[in-house]
Amino acid sequence: MAESHMGSGQRGESLLFLTDEQLRKGIELMFFAYKGFTSDPDRILEDYGYGRAHHRAIHFIHRAPGTTVNNLLSILGVTKQSLNRVLRTLIEDGMIESRVGTRDKRERHLYLTEKGSILETKLSEAQQQRMRSAFRAAGPEAVSGFRQVLEEMMDPEMRRHFRSTGD
Numbered sequence: 001m002a003e004s005h006m007g008s009g010q011r012g013e014s015l016l017f018l019t020d021e022q023l024r025k026g027i028e029l030m031f032f033a034y035k036g037f038t039s040d041p042d043r044i045l046e047d048y049g050y051g052r053a054h055h056r057a058i059h060f061i062h063r064a065p066g067t068t069v070n071n072l073l074s075i076l077g078v079t080k081q082s083l084n085r086v087l088r089t090l091i092e093d094g095m096i097e098s099r100v101g102t103r104d105k106r107e108r109h110l111y112l113t114e115k116g117s118i119l120e121t122k123l124s125e126a127q128q129q130r131m132r133s134a135f136r137a138a139g140p141e142a143v144s145g146f147r148q149v150l151e152e153m154m155d156p157e158m159r160r161h162f163r164s165t166g167d
Contacts, residue, residue: 040126048093048119053078053086055123058112061096062120063165066109068101075161095119 018026041055048054053076060075061067073083087110090096095116101107112120135143151159 037127037130040130041123044119044122044126050089053082054090057083057086057090058095058116058120058123061110061112062117062124065111066099069098069108069110072110090116 038052042052045051045055056076057072060072064071069080069083069087073080076083087096087098091098093115094113097111097113098108099111101109138146151162154162
């Protein structure tokens with residue numbers, strides 16, 4: 001069985017028997033892909049004085065309008081203190097609003113404002129453009145395989161959460 005290297009573009013690679021070097025190359029590919037994937041939004045966020053934590057909060061509030069602070073904490077896996085710092089900034093800047101829960105007054109439900117929605121659109125369009133281009137170049141089989149690999153890399157609880165979103 002001939003061995004090929006990740007990223008070489010050859011078909012038929014025996015994925016069950018990847019060498020340590022092939023796995024290291026895969027890790028390296030993830031680092032560089034992540035750098036490219038975040039570079040476009042990073043430039044946009046810089047104009048607002050925001051970082052990736054702000055981006056993640058905006059993204060998930062957009063995906064689930066009315067999500068609670070506790071749900072966001074569980075999705076992001078950050079401390080309450082760091083999330084509160086991010087949310088405070090976004091609220092003060094008019095990007096999101098926090099509403100008291102109707103059933104439970106202790107809950108805070110988060111929504112993007114119009115200003116926040118505009119920023120979310122800028123950020124997601126930048127990443128969608130990069131992903132669309134990469135997916136087109138790679139083809140449908142690669143797209144399906146890529147999604148499967150990413151899902152398998154998730155912690156089981158996060159995978160269950162992701163799959164429950166119905167996308």
